Amino acid sequence: MSTILDRIKAYKLEDVARRKAARPLADLEDAARAATPPRGFARALHEASATGYGLIAEIKKASPSKGLIRADFDPPALAKAYEAGGATCLSVLTDAPSFQGDDSFLVAARAATRLPCLRKDFLYDPWQVTESRALGADCILIILASVSDAQAAELEDAARTWGMDVLLEVHDQAELERCVPLKSGMIGINNRNLHTFEVTLDTTRVLARQVPEDRLIVSESGLYAPEDLADLARYGARCFLIGESLMRQADVTAATRAILSRPLTAQGGA
Ligand SMILES: O=C(O)c1ccccc1NCC(=O)[C@H](O)[C@H](O)COP(=O)(O)O
Numbered sequence: 522m523s524t525i526l527d528r529i530k531a532y533k534l535e536d537v538a539r540r541k542a543a544r545p546l547a548d549l550e551d552a553a554r555a556a557t558p559p560r561g562f563a564r565a566l567h568e569a570s571a572t573g574y575g576l577i578a579e580i581k582k583a584s585p586s587k588g589l590i591r592a593d594f595d596p597p598a599l600a601k602a603y604e605a606g607g608a609t610c611l612s613v614l615t616d617a618p619s620f621q622g623d624d625s626f627l628v629a630a631r632a633a634t635r636l637p638c639l640r641k642d643f644l645y646d647p648w649q650v651t652e653s654r655a656l657g658a659d660c661i662l663i664i665l666a667s668v669s670d671a672q673a674a675e676l677e678d679a680a681r682t683w684g685m686d687v688l689l690e691v692h693d694q695a696e697l698e699r700c701v702p703l704k705s706g707m708i709g710i711n712n713r714n715l716h717t718f719e720v721t722l723d724t725t726r727v728l729a730r731q732v733p734e735d736r737l738i739v740s741e742s743g744l745y746a747p748e749d750l751a752d753l754a755r756y757g758a759r760c761f762l763i764g765e766s767l768m769r770q771a772d773v774t775a776a777t778r779a780i781l782s783r784p785l786t787a788q789g790g791a
Pocket residue numbers: 525526579581584585586587711713715718741742743744762763764765766
């Protein structure tokens with residue numbers, strides 16, 4: 522039986538084929554070269570997590586698991602609200618069919634702040650990596666559950682060619698082991714199973730201990746309270762990717778400050 526991730530992959534491959542047919546590669550590469558330089562996504566997270574938490578705050582209108590999350594949706598205003606609240610980086614969903622995202626949201630959010638931005642989308646083809654840079658992305662996501670080893674290496678190489686960082690996303694031990702030959706220093710542990718939508722912070726509790734020490738851990742999804750961050754910090758996660766729980770708040774700046782409000786101690790807990 523096909524899962525949501527299978528369905529996303531199927532329509533994404535068709536969408537990429539359409540986009541490639543509509544835009545010559547040379548034109549896309551010109552746009553990528555003309556984009557403002559990458560802002561150092563991984564560097565920002567390393568710096569923030571040296572003394573506290575690194576927060577990737579997500580601009581997310583809707584999702585397959587929750588439907589519409591935020592009706593009052595203004596990406597530049599949300600980007601500014603996150604920046605004022607202390608976010609380290611932004612994640613912007615650009616996928617339309619499942620998340621009501623749009624490429625223009627990334628462009629507008631990045632232009633509104635100085636924060637490095639992740640293009641949160643489903644990438645299978647190096648063409649999409651070049652497109653991400655042309656849109657201004659500072660980082661791309663590679664979802665190990667949805668690509669082969671060869672595809673992951675190819676996407677990573679393309680991102681490095683454009684000076685972008687890469688967040689490698691895993692959900693189980695087998696996917697984590699597949700990251701070993703890859704070069705990116707950031708491992709995102711997604712607490713959400715993208716096939717079943719089940720969310721448990723135990724995913725981070727179990728996998729974080731197995732991540733090599735030279736990689737930066739980002740715990741993703743299902744984070745609602747400062748206590749969640751403090752708890753996962755004890756397992757070695759100092760960086761977090763949070764969408765829904767912040768997007769549901771009227772005052773996004775206050776919510777961002779609040780979730781970051783339990784700072785780390787020297788022992789790594791709060
Ligand atoms: O959010 C979903 O329902 C979803 C379904 C299928 C594939 C991906 C999905 N989400 C992408 C994400 O990983 C999250 O947007 C991100 O980690 C933030 O999660 P949350 O804080 O729970 O909104």
